Amino acid sequence: MSAEILDSQVALYDRWHSGERKLQDLLQVRENVQNHSSIFRPYLTTQMQDFVPSLNYFFIGTLDEQGRPWVSFLTGRKGFMNSPHIRLLEIKTRLEVGAGQERHHKAAAATAEYRSAPDPLFHNLTKGETLSSGQRKWGGVALDFANRRRNKMNGVLSSDDILKVDEATGELHLLLTVEQTIGNCPKYITIRELDASTPPSTSEPDAASTSQVLDENSWRPLFKGLTPEQTAIVDQADCLFIASRFIDETIADQTSGMDCNHRGGNPGFARVNGNQIVFPDYSGNRFFNTLGNIMNDERVGLLFVNFGAGDTLQVTGRARVLIGNDAQEAYPHAQRVVQVTIEESVLRPRSLPFRMRTKELSPYNPVTPSHQQRGIDKSAVPAEATLAEITVHTNDIRTFRFTTSKPIRYSPGQYAVLDFGKFNTLGYRHMAPDNPHSLNDDYIRTWTISSAPLGLSSSASKEVKYSSPDAWNEASEFALTIKRKRGGAISNLLHSLSLDPDHPFTVPLICTGGSFVLPDPVLSSTLVPKPSKVAMISGGIGSTPFLSMIRGARQVLTETPLDIQWILSATNVEDTLPEALQDLTAPFTEEGVASDRQHRPTVIVTLFLTGHHTPEEASAVETKVASIPGVKVQFGRVDHKKLKAVVPDLKERRLLLCGPEPFMDAVKGHLEVLRIPSQQILTEEFNF
Structure with a gap:
């Protein structure tokens, strides 16, 4: 089926879900955006099909068996991801393990005394929440840090399309069905370049620095607050990735879905406050897909990356959208704030097979309040x-x-x-190319x-x-x-x-x-x-x-x-x-000082x-x-x-x-x- 035929099937009508409508009404932008839902397409455009094979990485959100989102950082050689059909995204890769993590795997296998916390992706693909149709939801964002290009997409994954999921070797082979795509603007994205140098060898990481304390009966850590190492990753981050979800039975053609997207700012724009992470929602397209999802379903997942060290921090929790005075109390000068109460977290030191250098922060980033x-x-x-x-x-x-x-x-x-x-x-x-900060x-x-x-x-x-x-x-x-x-x-x-x-x-x-x-x-x-x-x-x-x-x-x-x-x-x-x-x-000219x-x-x-x-x-x-x-x-x-x-x-x-x-x-x-x-x-x- 050609893209031209599909374009004619994208109806111009208001199909925002209940959470998006609620927030758009609250912020008085409904009239401006209600017919813009037709911008979302039920397929990958030709430009998107050409774009995804050029990437070395992809950010994907999946659900665990409790329906909670997690965000994962997939990597591979160029071509590890391609689109053989406008409604299909194929991912075939072997996720490499950092040097320290690899040694830790070997030590764990030898002693059987410690199990390194794996990326939740492997668990979610095989045991995550499943719809009545036997399918699982996913949301992803294809982003090129070199030029700030970004495309969002989401859809479903059938059990028959999970061709290979091997946590031990890191092998993945998936066929993801695409239900919705949109091209996003480049605002707030930091330009980065791959560092060709080999990541430094590291000593075996301490168990406590890899994740939270592990429950003996579960692969998941028990959350007891972020460690200093985890907090440090949040503090240095100039971006995060957030996965969210919605369920709305009033939309006949898509009753539920996921979203995974990028949020950026100056380093330190996201902050740890006790067992919460807060970050501002800056001016955007006013669609409020992520915030609308939170208004509908408070479950979210976050991913933070230290691109220089190759460390990742994944958290899942419950989010609230704060507006007006509530937002400013949580985050000075912010008009809207996302406040995430963390339930679980996974720190994966040196889990990336490459490093990236910062070249240029986005000119749209507001100044981070001191x-x-x-x-x-x-x-x-x-x-x-x-x-x-x-x-x-x-x-x-x-x-x-x-x-x-x-x-x-x-x-x-x-x-x-x-x-x-x-x-x-x-x-x-x-x-506003003439004055981005405005x-x-x-x-x-x-x-x-x-x-x-x-x-x-x-x-x-x-x-x-x-x-x-x-x-x-x-x-x-x-x-x-x-x-x-x-x-x-x-x-x-x-x-x-x-x-x-x-x-x-x-x-x-x-x-x-x-x-x-x-x-x-x-x-x-x-x-x-x-x-x-x-x-x-x-x-x-x-x-x-x-x-x-x-x-x-x-x-x-x-x-x-x-x-x-x-x-x-x-x-x-x-x-x-x-x-x-x-x-x-x-x-001084005064006289009569009281004493010497x-x-x-x-x-x-x-x-x-x-x-x-x-x-x-x-x-x-x-x-x-x-x-x-x-x-x-x-x-x-x-x-x-x-x-x-x-x-x-x-x-x-x-x-x-x-x-x-x-x-x-x-x-x-x-x-x-x-x-x-x-x-x-x-x-x-x-x-x-």
Whole structure:
């Protein structure tokens, strides 16, 4: 039967199942998509038939005898999968076993004391849930990481079409009947390339790292929470694969079915929370096949892969779809969240016969909210923040001072979270090549506060505490120093503003928070106060928390001297905000300090300017910097030798790092060379 004839048999009518309809109604998109179910075809197109033989891997979802989905990663040489007919997918391969796993199999056979947890696929193909017709459901996704091409498909498997399933040898030969296919968009897929190098040989894995504790009467592990090794796989993942299912007797031509699909984002987009895994559902085609299945049947399976190490983690459990406030409580800034309560898990170390390298994350990936934002209390009534003053530093850097509708507390170095949602007028778009990040933009922004409260509260403990917001005076204003971001919706909005008393610019201030604060002084038990030494290292606009910290510290008298060395890297001297440095390093003029044992901080700043400077320009910069007390300048990038030369006692100091990710990675490498213990280093995530 030709594809042209089948095309005429795909009726244009609403055949979404009950779960999909429920979610589409809930999110008010039914009218837009109700007739789009005809996009799903009951066969493989010619393009799909040509595509599948070119792949070395295939992701497939199957059901165990309890009807629970599991996702498996099938591999083989190109051609291990082909389509001899538009309604048929043939898979013939021998699943290779990683080196460590293979030795473990041999050891188990010799001792009979331990059985390695196999891929659930073998069990499900022979003992999984069977329909009254004697068939089993399957769902799969053919995906090429090299070019982000993706095709989804699902169907049934008859017992007569299971030609070979041998767990001992890994041999598979299946004929899968296709019932439904669709081509998916490339959004959120990371481009990867095969690593031609041979996977390293490994020692025999410890039984506990292979899976959960095994039940003697079953091949399955008993779930007792993810192990650290399993959690690590989730934490590093920039994608997962999810299998789901539905049952709906109101659809005459397909009363049940499965779905297996890809979900992607930046590394860390999926998170382990106790016995649950949560991940956001980003803007897509609004069909909601996976989420609709969950609304119909909560059983799901997940697969996580460490492509560099060749490890896989498979879990099965029960899922919920969280929307609105419930979603944001589970995952900051997400409009929709999938929350999976894990029932069972299988970790298979080095189970892949190849390794893959990351080449490019998807440009559509939203920024992953930092760890610091996970504890935001969204039930609190936000204050209103009204723009009161704008200070222009450079063409691209300005300071915005806001007044607040009610007093707030924050520690110097903490951030403010503001809601600019009322300025989101883009509407829905499926793809946006001109600005991919706009598709999932909730217009909530987080910036480090660059101002500081006016000293410590009179009720604060006698022992100075910089770290606690309650130790500082309440404030009715705060300032944000913001660099214009190319293509940034909100930074460009703010930089275009001018003050208008008749039409004040006001947005909700959701909260302040964060753990990146100036360390509390070291209290000395000796008669002579011991200096509390701190080294700050920042790149570009990453200087903003240090502006706040130093401003706060200069307002406080302490018994313990505070010695601050600040290394500030920027392209040009203007980007270092020299007028702010002038204030931070100016000599103190107050008189009548209570005693000789009370101190103000000392601050020494070294600028590293990385832009190109002619000799004349360098001379002009040196002259300008010379007028700022306590500030020195060097030209070039920071490295470990320069760090050591500028701050010889670096090992004696607590280190605070803030800046763009490449800068932070480089500095951490330099500190490793200098053998600075990691516990001495506090870093700020500056990617939110």
